[in-house]
Amino acid sequence: QKEVEQDPGPLSVPEGAIVSLNCTYSNSAFQYFMWYRQYSRKGPELLMYTYSSGNKEDGRFTAQVDKSSKYISLFIRDSQPSDSATYLCANRGTSYGKLTFGQGTILTVHP
Amino acid sequence: DAGITQSPRHKVTETGTPVTLRCHQTENHRYMYWYRQDPGHGLRLIHYSYGVKDTDKGEVSDGYSVSRSKTEDFLLTLESATSSQTSVYFCAISESGSGGTEAFFGQGTRLTVV
Numbered sequence: 301q302k303e304v305e306q307d308p309g310p311l312s313v314p315e316g317a318i319v320s321l322n323c324t325y326s327n328s329a330f331q332y333f334m335w336y337r338q339y340s341r342k343g344p345e346l347l348m349y350t351y352s353s354g355n356k357e358d359g360r361f362t363a364q365v366d367k368s369s370k371y372i373s374l375f376i377r378d379s380q381p382s383d384s385a386t387y388l389c390a391n392r393g394t395s396y397g398k399l400t401f402g403q404g405t406i407l408t409v410h411p
Numbered sequence: 412d413a414g415i416t417q418s419p420r421h422k423v424t425e426t427g428t429p430v431t432l433r434c435h436q437t438e439n440h441r442y443m444y445w446y447r448q449d450p451g452h453g454l455r456l457i458h459y460s461y462g463v464k465d466t467d468k469g470e471v472s473d474g475y476s477v478s479r480s481k482t483e484d485f486l487l488t489l490e491s492a493t494s495s496q497t498s499v500y501f502c503a504i505s506e507s508g509s510g511g512t513e514a515f516f517g518q519g520t521r522l523t524v525v
Binding site: 349398 | 412415444451452453454455456459469499513514515516517518
């Protein structure tokens, strides 16, 4: 069993839709939770970062962490074609910056 | 790209040949990492460094070695390339290892072993 599981999709939605991306994890030591966005043939870029359980909002993006169920989510409101990318969840414990990634979900937002 | 440069960006090499990928940073960050990205696996950590001459293995380190003689450079070497090492390799840096800032990634090196 992988430490971080993520549905690879692909996920296709119309412009303006609310998108929900999810990951589950098994390692209770994970305390930091990140979402990275990766455009085709580019490096991942940090989108959202949360510590422990709770919600964090940044513009159209909301990251949600539920440590009791080991479930993390990213919501995108009013999705735009420019949001089309691969979204990677990543977790880590307290030491160093070693990240454990999910497989990534391919998202396409069509006009 | 947070001052990270990977070179080369693309490389085709033959099985059995040595290959070295370079990661150069201008951020003076202490931590540097090498990941590989493959379909169905996401990104997996190969090796990382927590200071000059201080390195350690990651999840998929077999067949790879690294060196860090200066803060700004982290080299990844495939001693004898195999087809299973065909992948996209990403370098990442982070300012601190626990808490604080998270890892920032370079643009990647696409390596094909034929």
